[in-house]
Amino acid sequence: MDKKEHPSNESAMHVMKGISSSHDGFASSKRKRFRKKAEDLPDVHELAEKVQAGGRNDLAKAITFIESNLQRHYDYGQELLQQLLPHTGKAIRIGITGVPGAGKSTFIESFGHMLCDRGLKVAVLAIDPSSSISGGSILGDKTRMEQLAKHPNAFIRPSPSSGTLGGVHRKTRETMLICEAAGFDVILIETVGVGQSEFIVRSMVDFFLLIVLTGAGDELQGMKKGIMELADAIVVNKADGANKKLAEKTKREFNQVLHMLQPATKGWESKAFTCSAIERTGIPELWETIQEFEEKTKASGVFEERRQLQTREWLHTLITEQLRTNFYNHPYVKGNLTRMESQAMSGEVTPAQAVEELFSNIYK
Amino acid sequence: MDKKEHPSNESAMHVMKGISSSHDGFASSKRKRFRKKAEDLPDVHELAEKVQAGGRNDLAKAITFIESNLQRHYDYGQELLQQLLPHTGKAIRIGITGVPGAGKSTFIESFGHMLCDRGLKVAVLAIDPSSSISGGSILGDKTRMEQLAKHPNAFIRPSPSSGTLGGVHRKTRETMLICEAAGFDVILIETVGVGQSEFIVRSMVDFFLLIVLTGAGDELQGMKKGIMELADAIVVNKADGANKKLAEKTKREFNQVLHMLQPATKGWESKAFTCSAIERTGIPELWETIQEFEEKTKASGVFEERRQLQTREWLHTLITEQLRTNFYNHPYVKGNLTRMESQAMSGEVTPAQAVEELFSNIYK
Numbered sequence: 001m002d003k004k005e006h007p008s009n010e011s012a013m014h015v016m017k018g019i020s021s022s023h024d025g026f027a028s029s030k031r032k033r034f035r036k037k038a039e040d041l042p043d044v045h046e047l048a049e050k051v052q053a054g055g056r057n058d059l060a061k062a063i064t065f066i067e068s069n070l071q072r073h074y075d076y077g078q079e080l081l082q083q084l085l086p087h088t089g090k091a092i093r094i095g096i097t098g099v100p101g102a103g104k105s106t107f108i109e110s111f112g113h114m115l116c117d118r119g120l121k122v123a124v125l126a127i128d129p130s131s132s133i134s135g136g137s138i139l140g141d142k143t144r145m146e147q148l149a150k151h152p153n154a155f156i157r158p159s160p161s162s163g164t165l166g167g168v169h170r171k172t173r174e175t176m177l178i179c180e181a182a183g184f185d186v187i188l189i190e191t192v193g194v195g196q197s198e199f200i201v202r203s204m205v206d207f208f209l210l211i212v213l214t215g216a217g218d219e220l221q222g223m224k225k226g227i228m229e230l231a232d233a234i235v236v237n238k239a240d241g242a243n244k245k246l247a248e249k250t251k252r253e254f255n256q257v258l259h260m261l262q263p264a265t266k267g268w269e270s271k272a273f274t275c276s277a278i279e280r281t282g283i284p285e286l287w288e289t290i291q292e293f294e295e296k297t298k299a300s301g302v303f304e305e306r307r308q309l310q311t312r313e314w315l316h317t318l319i320t321e322q323l324r325t326n327f328y329n330h331p332y333v334k335g336n337l338t339r340m341e342s343q344a345m346s347g348e349v350t351p352a353q354a355v356e357e358l359f360s361n362i363y364k
Numbered sequence: 365m366d367k368k369e370h371p372s373n374e375s376a377m378h379v380m381k382g383i384s385s386s387h388d389g390f391a392s393s394k395r396k397r398f399r400k401k402a403e404d405l406p407d408v409h410e411l412a413e414k415v416q417a418g419g420r421n422d423l424a425k426a427i428t429f430i431e432s433n434l435q436r437h438y439d440y441g442q443e444l445l446q447q448l449l450p451h452t453g454k455a456i457r458i459g460i461t462g463v464p465g466a467g468k469s470t471f472i473e474s475f476g477h478m479l480c481d482r483g484l485k486v487a488v489l490a491i492d493p494s495s496s497i498s499g500g501s502i503l504g505d506k507t508r509m510e511q512l513a514k515h516p517n518a519f520i521r522p523s524p525s526s527g528t529l530g531g532v533h534r535k536t537r538e539t540m541l542i543c544e545a546a547g548f549d550v551i552l553i554e555t556v557g558v559g560q561s562e563f564i565v566r567s568m569v570d571f572f573l574l575i576v577l578t579g580a581g582d583e584l585q586g587m588k589k590g591i592m593e594l595a596d597a598i599v600v601n602k603a604d605g606a607n608k609k610l611a612e613k614t615k616r617e618f619n620q621v622l623h624m625l626q627p628a629t630k631g632w633e634s635k636a637f638t639c640s641a642i643e644r645t646g647i648p649e650l651w652e653t654i655q656e657f658e659e660k661t662k663a664s665g666v667f668e669e670r671r672q673l674q675t676r677e678w679l680h681t682l683i684t685e686q687l688r689t690n691f692y693n694h695p696y697v698k699g700n701l702t703r704m705e706s707q708a709m710s711g712e713v714t715p716a717q718a719v720e721e722l723f724s725n726i727y728k
Contacts, residue, residue, distance in 0.1 A: 078717055085711040170716060225626045229589040253624065260621045262589045308709050315708050315715040322723060323687040344679050345672050347449045351679040352534060353442055359686060 041076050048083040051182050059155065059182045066174045067160045069167075081174055084181035089307070091123075091180045092294055093187045095201040097227065098211030103237040104190055106277040107211055109148045114283050115186055116153035123179040124148070126190045127172045127197050128159035155184065165196075166321040173204050173314065202230045203310055203317075206303060207290050208264060210234045212254070214246040229261050232270050233289060239274035239282065247274045266302050268293060332361045405440050412447040415546050423519065423546045430538045431524045433531075445538055448545035453671070455487075455544045456658055457551045459565040461591065462575030467601040468554055470641040471575055473512045478647050479550055480517035487543040488512070490554045491536045491561050492523035519548065529560075530685040537568050537678065566594045567674055567681075570667060571654050572628060574598045576618070578610040593625050596634050597653060603638035603646065611638045630666050632657060696725045 042061075050058035065077035098104050112122045124145065148154050160171040176187050189205055191197040202208050210231035228234070234254045239247030254272035264270055273289070275282025297303035327333055340354040349357075406425075414422035429441035462468050476486045488509065513520050524535040540551050553569055555561040566572050574595035592598070598618045603611030618636035628634055637653070639646030661667035691697060704718040713721075 078714060081714050082717065085714065088711070174714070174716075225593040226590040228625070257621050257624045260617065261592070311709050311715060312705055315705060315718055318715055318719040319691065319722070320684065320688060322719060323691055324684060327683065327687055341676055341679060345675050347452070350442060350445050350449065350538070351675060351682055352538075353446065354679055355682040355686060358683070 041072070044076065044079050044083060048080055048181075051080075051084065051178065052087060054183055056155065059178065062178050063157060063175050066178060067171045077174070081177060084178060087181040088177040089180060091184050091187045092207065092290065093176065093189070093205040094290065095189050095191065095198075095205035095208040096211065097191045097198045097201065097209070098237075100192055102211045102213055103277055104192075104211055105145055107235070107237055107275070108188055108190060109145050110277040110280050110283050111286070112145070112148045112154055112188065113151065114280070114287065116148070116151045119153070120185040121153045121183055122148075122155070122186045122188065123176075123182075123184040124154065124156045124188045124190065125172055125175055125179070126157070126159040127168060127201055128161075128192060155179065155182075164325075165200075166318075166325075169200050170318070176204065198227050198230060203313060206297075206306065207232045207293055209286075211237050212250070213237060214239075214243055214250045228257065230264050231258075232264050232268060232293060233286065234258065234270070234272040235282070235286060236272060236274045237277060240276035240279045244274075250274075265293070265297060265306070267300050268296065268302075327362075330362055333358060336361070405436070408440065408443050408447060412444055412545075415444075415448065415542065416451060418547055420519065423542065426542050427521060427539050430542060431535045441538070445541060448542060451545040452541040453544060455548050455551045456571065456654065457540065457553070457569040458654065459553050459555065459562075459569035459572040460575065461555045461562045461565065461573070462601075464556055466575045466577055467641055468556075468575055469509055471599070471601055471639070472552055472554060473509050474641040474644050474647050475650070476509070476512045476518055476552065477515065478644070478651065480512070480515045483517070484549040485517045485547055486512075486519070486550045486552065487540075487546075487548040488518065488520045488552045488554065489536055489539055489543070490521070490523040491532060491565055492525075492556060519543065528689075529564075530682075530689070533564050534682070536564075540568065562588065562591050562594060567677060570661075570670065571596045571657055573650075575601050576614070577602060578607055578614045592621065594628050595622075596628050596632060596657060597650065598622065598634070598636040599646070599650060600636060600638045601641060604640035604643045608638075614638075629657070629661060629670070631664050632660065632666075691726075694726055697722060700725070 047058060047062060051062050062077070062080055065073045065080060068074055068077065096104055096108060108124060112124060115122045145156055149156050157175060160168050160175075172189065176189065179187055187205075189201050191201045208230050210227060210233070212234060214236060236247045236250045236254070239251075251272045251274050258270050258272060261270075271289075273282055273286055275286060277283075294303065297306075328337070336358065340349075340358060343349045344351045344354045411422060411426060415426050426441075426444055429437045429444060432438060432441065460468055460472060472488060476488060479486045509520055512518050521539060524532050524539075536553065540553065543551055551569075553565050555565045572594050574591060574597070576598060578600060600611045600614045600618065603615075615636045615638050622634045622636060625634075635653075637646055637650055639650060641647075658667065661670075692701070700722065704713075704722060707713045708715045708718045
């Protein structure tokens with residue numbers, strides 16, 4: 001019976017068995033330290049079905065496995081994800097960034113509310129590298145987006161707060177897929193301008209939105225290089241009251257700059273908009289723009305091409321991260337890297353020689 | 365006698381001995397294949413002294429060792445470089461980029477001539493990733509810069525045309541150091557906008573110059589993302605004759621954009637200029653700007669800080685390149701990567717699972 005309902009599960013399980021054993025092979029020592037007495041895990045097919053059926057608690061439970069640093073939970077989460085993979089990919093994935101204070105939360109609250117009121121299911125995720133470094137989180141504040149959180153069509157998940165940046169990256173990406181399998185139509189991924197987070201979010205979304213304030217010249221001093229060229233649209237926020245006129249001027253300035261930059265997406269002209277999250281103006285126009293973007297890029301093939309490339313690049317990012325983790329955690333590297341760096345920087349040895357000494361001592 | 369003249373050579377040699385043996389340990393199989401019967405190599409101290417004394421043929425010979433793919437020559441080149449390291453770092457390093465047709469060669473010819481006429485020694489190097497891929501070179505044409513090449517103060521070296529991109533990167537960087545030890549005051553490193561070459565050149569120079577033409581809006585369609593934010597100055601070339609007025613307009617447009625972007629160098633406001641390589645106008649002003657840049661950033665410490673960071677980052681780039689080379693050349697990866705990529709892209713497995721399968725089969 002069960003077999004009939006899930007004809008592809010057996011082969012999928014087979015692949016998983018081969019893979020899960022690899023955790024004992026490398027780089028899982030940290031996870032293994034936390035290994036404890038095995039508890040009963042829910043049946044993976046059953047949970048997958050419940051997630052697809054839209055159970056909110058089941059979704060939260062599934063994400064907990066994805067986010068867990070326990071080996072057994074990680075393996076279970078991967079197995080679950082593989083079950084759900086065929087049901088992913090139907091949402092539009094939107095990345096949202098902007099310096100702290102630009103009003104990302106109020107924007108998402110307004111934007112999300114409008115979408116939910118139109119009957120769309122909206123998941124809000126966050127990536128916040130500060131949480132993986134300090135344990136604290138700029139975005140993780142659970143009192144934010146209080147109104148949106150109450151809407152039956154909305155699901156808000158704060159940034160995973162433990163693990164390396166690579167781990168947080170993986171968890172956010174996989175959580176997005178789980179949400180898609182759970183039937184969400186729009187995924188919003190929020191990030192603050194810390195570390196490489198904007199580039200990470202850009203690498204997992206279809207449409208990338210930059211939120212700015214008026215007074216662009218000064219404002220931009222806090223913005224990282226290359227961010228503007230990632231944006232499919234720029235929104236000048238807080239275009240209300242006395243600020244309205246200045247916001248329009250800022251919009252024009254950004255449009256001039258965008259005209260001079262390479263477009264973020266092939267065949268799409270990135271433009272600036274104004275909006276007021278408080279007065280809820282400009283928000284419907286922005287959604288129309290995103291829909292137009294989706295339509296155009298799907299017709300040209302750019303949409304699907306980017307997703308394929310993103311998956312492929314993600315695989316190679318994981319490879320590089322794993323290689324670097326293994327190398328930099330090697331006892332010889334840990335004990336000698338600082339010395340080799342100093343010698344290279346002071347001109348005692350060439351960097352090529354320093355690297356060769358490190359490698360020859362590891363792979364002798 | 366010899367010992368007295370080179371008190372530090374013994375210890376330097378000692379380090380080299382330890383390192384050179386590492387070539388037998390890993391990743392040098394390609395070089396080893398080319399190994400042939402040992403010939404007599406010149407005494408390394410002697411050649412180092414001749415390079416420092418300014419012998420043009422000795423300089424060319426030294427660079428040949430740096431560029432060689434033969435294991436013995438590579439080792440010799442590294443030893444030579446280490447001898448010369450204390451005498452490097454005194455030049456100003458200038459990177460020059462621009463789309464094909466922007467007039468980089470004529471600009472360098474004019475700019476180089478002016479510097480040489482003022483008594484400065486100018487070395488012109490090039491980095492051209494197309495040469496490492498196809499064997500052909502966009503920049504390697506030896507008939508270019510004919511006039512400058514004849515000047516006794518100029519030294520022109522085309523892009524190394526063999527090896528991987530990482531190898532070409534290393535060779536250019538090390539050739540720059542050899543030229544500095546040979547007493548060159550200005551190093552110009554030219555690149556075309558192919559692959560990651562602008563980012564590579566930016567990572568090894570003090571000042572980065574972007575050469576553009578008029579009609580910026582259209583012109584920029586061919587420019588890669590993020591390039592403008594690398595530039596310490598933008599030069600609108602061919603500002604002569606009927607083109608002069610349009611060039612001035614283009615300059616103003618670029619200044620507007622630069623004002624909105626993050627500065628390439630801390631404490632330095634990047635600006636646009638016009639010049640005519642043919643009429644030789646605007647060139648002295650640009651050199652004044654570069655001298656002002658050097659003065660300011662040396663006073664603020666930004667100059668030295670960047671060089672230290674560049675060396676450190678270069679070391680870590682080499683590490684990552686070596687790790688990736690070893691991984692992607694592994695027989696299991698070569699035989700299975702394409703299959704794993706396809707499975708990940710078609711959604712059969714998650715990228716995390718694909719990576720784990722690869723690693724578990726390599727490190728079992």
